Amino acid sequence: MIAKIGRSGNLYGALAYNHLKVKHENGKILFANKIIETPNGHYSVAQLAQSFAPYLMANRNTEKHALHISLNPDPNDKVSDDKFQQLAEQYMQEMGYNDQPFVVFKHTDTTRSHIHIVSVCVDEAGKKISDKFEKMHSMKVCRELERKHGLIPATDKEQKQSDKIFRPLDYQSGDVKSQIASVVRHLPNYYQYQSLGEYNALLSLFNITTEKVEGELQGKTQRGLLYIPLNEKGQKAGHPFKASLFGKNAGLAALELYFTKCKGTLNRHPTKQTIKAAITIALKSTTVEMSFKKNLTEQGINVVIRRNDTGRIYGITFIDHNSKTVWNGSRLGKEFSAATFNDYWNNNIQPQIKEPVEMQTKISHANDIDNVPSEKPHHLFDFINTEPTPDNQGEGVTDALVSLLPQTQGEDLEELEFAFRMKKRRKRRR
Template sequence: MIAKIGKGSNMYGAILYNQQKVDKENGTVLLLNKIPDTVDGRYSVAYFNKCFEPYLSANIKTEKTVRHISLNPDPADKVSDEQFMEMAQEYMERMGYGNQPYIVFKHTDIDRMHIHIVSTCVAIDGKKIPDDYDHPRSMAICRDLETKYNLQKATDQEQKQTNKVFKPVNHKNGDIKSQIASVVRYLPKYYSYNTIGSYNALLSLFNITAEEVKGERNGQPVNGLVYVALDKNGNKVSNPFKASLFGKDAGVIQLQKHFEQSKEKMKINPARSVLKNTIELAIHTTNSETDFKKQLVEQGINTIVRRNESGRIYGITFIDHESQSVWNGSQLERNLSANVFNDWWNNGNKPELKIQDKVNEIDNLPTQDLFEFLSQEHSLNTDIGLFSVLPDAQGVDYEEEQFAKRMKKKKGRKL
């Protein structure tokens, strides 16, 4: 089981993202902890948001007060709602959030059943719950839950990731050839990527770029590859090195084979659903490119943005280090294409969640009344709101549009 811990400042956005699933019958509210139930068992974003207000207003110094956690069992695991609730309670208790208000949502819009937990790190007395060792503690809890509920183990995958560490090229250290070799010789053994663009996106993390070289030799077409070192700003700082210097895995022929193998593996890679979900949440809980990238980095995901000379975004790639796979935005989903992010970060048109927020009389309950209720020392485990839902179909996988094609269209419009 894989746990993702998101830390942000937009409580309304985190609740809205999950409640949208419920309102579209792609999710359900499984469990409420330290949150009063409603008379009719119906909830709205405004109501849930108000339940957190006493906590959020008690501490104005902490910037990232929101905790948004997803627990993702393997698709082969069969987990009942009762087990999901038990796992959520044990996880939150051991993470130090047992006395915090939190909502457990179950998502059913993809084949991988998983839960999302929305909470806050601010206690009722205004003190921040320590989170310095969240990641190792979370991993240990997941290993215990895997054993307790007989789930598929993620240990092997995590161990492979921690055993191999690649270092970025530093041209100031000299021996650039050896530094490049230590990356390109072994990268294909650990990561899946299916285009030269996604390969270069991954290489850019290590201050390297690969360039195709085409020409003729003795009347025969030649198609090769060279590698160049980059500085921290992406500028070339070395002469090109032929791929043949780094072994067959670094050359064009072997790379093409790797692309084809990766395409097949990524079609059935369950990490795609988790990654898509994580990216969509980051869109709706951040307000800038910097915050968006930072939130994803905290969850082991790098965002590589490609811009043309005028600053227009024509490509976006996500590198998930946990699943060790590289995805173009539109390959994950149409609403994650480069155009969507260009419209947001360059034109100010942020993608919005469009739902009808169900408002009822309880939304008008004064915050003071809620504060008194939440301060009471009694359990709300029996007040569970359940919804009957039907799973929806998965989204379609869309290919990234070619930049050259876009530039042709752009030139055509200028004429």
């Protein structure tokens, strides 16, 4: 359950907004606390406002005295009216507003039923009720209510929302710039790669590629990078975007520094032998490209192959989602280069690959692969709750998402982009 707390100086407006839902049969009043009763049980906005009048008259100097709270359970939660009333009463009690007059409205004009609570944050003496650490306190109360009433935790919901950020780009859905931004800003916090080719191989899983731009301007050499959207066939599907639109870390200079940083780590990476062993087993147990890819995909390794117009393989890259590392074939060894796979699949020349002597992690034989559940390549990005790379401790994508994730359902990448710009402005001001 997610709680949103709003404050304003317009109590009448908050009451009128919710009462309009009731009037149009898109909502109803579930519960009223310390509200003057009416003979027929129905209320007008003016009648509701009467119960708050003494508090507003006593108000000393609190400008934003009106409190407007929404409680939003997961859409899959089946919450009855009685349960909603309990949630509202217990939430207000834990937040310190149980002695205040408040009205609980249920909204039914969307598929996701939720409640709104209207109250005031000044007591009978006109003193403001403390809102210190309110957001943190509210989150804690929501977690307690979820456990008490068996509701789906909002942390699970937020993770599902974050999956939107790590999906392949869909150029037809629009807002391509924000879709690209949501990928390129976070990948370096998780994956390690040593070249632009390896970076492009990883980006291709998200239907994105990059191109270098080099030239001279006023006698000075200029170097830059463009990000280009791709369709599901890997073809360019839209106009390019300058790297500067996505922040300095997406630019060529920053990426080259990151490549150098990763080289030192990957040269000593403990899973290098494991990846080589997995490729060796896949090669020895398959004869065609599709089977080879499927074999490795089932072990969490994507294979990205680059061909020229004649079909010749000139590049091959292995993306290991277990260790979050990207390897050009020749970087693993000459026997794993593009030439080896071109000879095997195009010229039927059997590769001469020796079994690795040492393996850091035990790998099951190909005969046991059938027992491993199959996953589609684009569903291998289930790394939201894993740890960042050693070189990026504290800068993992989980931390990045906490500040960017919308707090209500239905918000999209455009809103994430806006949040990022506002955060960037605040940093610049400081």
